[in-house]
Amino acid sequence: MMERAVLERHGLAPDEYQRILEMLGREPTMTELGIFSVMWSEHCSYKSSRVHLRTLPTTGKRVLQGPGENAGAVDIGDGLAAVFKIESHNHPSFIEPYQGAATGVGGIIRDIFTMGARPIALLNSLRFGPLDLPLVRRTFEGVVAGIAGYGNSIGIPTVGGEIGFDESYTGNPLVNVFCLGISRADEIIKGTASGVGNAVYYVGAKTGRDGIHGATMASAEFDEKSAEKRPAVQVGDPFMEKLLLEACLEVMKTDALVGIQDMGAAGLSCSTCEMGSRGGAGVEIDVSLVPQRETGMTPYEIMLSESQERMLLVVKQGREGEVERIFDKWDLHAVRIGVVTTDGRMRVKDRGDVVADIPNGALTDQAPVYRRPMTEPAYLSAVRQLSLVSLGVPPPVAEVFARLLASPGIASKRWVYRQYDHMVRTNTLVVPGMGAGVVRVKGTNRALALSADCNARFVYLDPYAGAELAVAEAARNVACAGAQPIGATNCLNFGNPERPEIMWQFARAVEGMGAACRALDLPITGGNVSLYNETDGRAILPTPVLGVVGLIENADRVVRRAFQAEGDVIVLLGDSRAELGGSEYLKVIHGLIRGVPPALDLAKEVALQQVLVEGAAAGLIRSAHDCAEGGLAVTLAESCFETGLGATIDLNSVPVDASYMKEVATLFSESASRVVVSVSADRVSDLFALAGTHGVPVTRVGLVGGTGIRIAIDGMTAIDTLLVDAERIWSTAIERHFEASRAMA
């Protein structure tokens, strides 16, 4: 019987160990125990989340590949597929920000080209603590540099994303990375092993002792000893990955491959048993043949290493020479380490001696699945109470406006995206920081709009509604660019699922996400779950991020967020209400996360997005910008910034119970399903007619022009500022945090 301490070190519960005994009919070897521990870790097995994830919509007429492969794929017409996925690298990025983030980028890129797709765009969704903390600035700087270092070198543009800040992420930053690639729809390659006797090849970086138990680390909370886990973080080599990318894409053109999978979490263990399992076959390898970077590595270490930039390939018999020659051209050496068998088992040998022999199913389909207990969190009833009257008289709105523009969650992320190569591959039609990122698809007339979103405050206040709002916002962002949302991928970041309150948040958020995706006809084709995002027992705000891919049929009709021409009419689509619950206003001005999130009517959201897509296709909408954090006032200001065209606005006030909050509620309320669009004066009636057809509320609110932002409410001036002043506040807020810290140093 294994010692209890050994099991604990492997993160295996006593009943899980019992199960291993039953499945094997004997005691596991140490190598086997290691393999079970990583494959049954939360990170690889999804044991806490699986029962909930099953409820998500994953099919649709455009879906070519749903969850279960390295990435999902949707049909984008012209015989092409968009292959995409989002993945987290949260835990490693806290322990070692640069390498943690860099290897996160490397991992998601491998998932995409493994499917036979050439990666053409990256996005990221990041969360950090407040920037006034030196620790947070260090983490932030390291994560951004790591993403830049990897993506820039390999030559895939980072075209968008989002960044949020909250105290709860101080010791637990979130680094979610999204990658999208393009392949022929009929040439998608799977991570499968089949054909008895076919050779199993290993190619890429040599195996070292780095990252052993990375998956297990990602399945535990943090405490003050987390820094000791640094050896569990891997080191990235983007050059090696670039060679692998080009060589693999070249090999894939030959039709000599049966299947291919990258070695990510759980390394060789995961790729070996998953490929065998998918192909209904077995895989037998000999670890002594695995190229090793260090001497004296044990089979246990080789099987659990998470060294980066490694791939496992199954090659058709008789085609080995062809494949080897292509890898040789790229100075990579494909090494034959095993063979496909019939028996459905993963057999690992060391110089011929069997060191592990496990049925594939025990590590994949039959891994433990838990229906963990859930309880509604106690905090909810208290934080949902919000009395605007009790907040007292707010600061002057001009001051609120300036403070919101300077809030890092709203302020320009130029300091960040300037470090990312966002133009390489010459497809980027809309650069980062301007709403959804838009890339054209060369060889076609089409373009894809990409957005990743989640307002975690809303999810914290109501996980179901918050997740619905995240879906609506991400889809609305691509619709603003003129794109029809056609597919999504999710990254679910939560605390410790063994706590019933966290599990409740998770389950409700998945339900809300599913409901919204069904309403928007938006299949989720894959994604990732990151649990145990806690430090010293404090969980992050629940953060279910949704990445959405939207299709633009005519790349010449991409709509930008900034106003385009003097004299254009500014129109608000959607209804405004006094909805300050969970708003940026409450957080920045009053330091509160309280109230209920804005109401969302999914039918109205669908109608709004239809107006945006049809209005763009008809060339009717000149600019479109979604109302999110900071409400209408911030949206209007951001619509002015890129092109430097001012605006004169007159809004109708929204009804609010505390009358002295009238201006605040009108300007900064975050009511959902609203978009500020501009339209040339002679097409206003066409836009009103289109909105009318879909039953979308439409209000003329002002005119583009001048050098200022002037917003009146019911005819009374509320904000009147020079555009250059507002833009300076907004565009320099984040870099000022770094300049100030350097000045002090």
Added chain:
Amino acid sequence: MKFAIVVFPGSNSDHDAYYATRHVLGEDAEFVWHKDTGLGGADVVVLPGGFAHGDYLRTGAIARFSPVMQEVKRFAAAGGPVLGICNGFQVLLEAGLLPGAMLRNRSVKFVCQQVHVRVEQTDTPFTSACAAGQVLRMPIAHGEGNYYADPDVLADLEANRQVIFRYTTADGRVTDDANPNGSAHNIAGLCSRSRNVVGLMPHPERACELAVGSADGLVLFESAVQFVSQGAFAAAPHA
């Protein structure tokens, strides 16, 4: 006429240079692998951007040993037009085809943004179709583009009119604010003494269509076409 796009392991703007010359400009273009020992009969050679060999040592430091570089040197020595873009410029510096070196950007960070450069000289194969003093808008994307040379080398470069592009404001003024990386004399691009080898940090191949932000870079490739078609460089020295 034919462009050769040299592909080093780690090149990442090779496809962009190919797309610009082949699909936007409509000329013939061909990739040349770094281990090749010929240039495939090309009229113009482009060393594209990227991170050749990972650039872990010093940018361009290993690429200069690639077999194809012998051919590129021979081609250049015979007067053939060679354009090094970004990492390609760094490779030209390391290979000794252009003088000076690159330091890390003065911000010590990678910088990707649109910049303006002024065309200082039009008597090179890549600026012959420009107007003197013309301002071009093109993106930069690099971590090491801070051009450095000894004062006497800089004086020589200026005296011999080898500074071809300088970072300026949109209206063509040389200011410190317009210098995105700290380059000496705001230098964005140079030519060789013989004027046929040109290197620059901005990416003209990423600025060939308005849809992606600017079409100002196309004039460099148009210049090369003009240069070759006028027979300015007739005897292609093929190995």
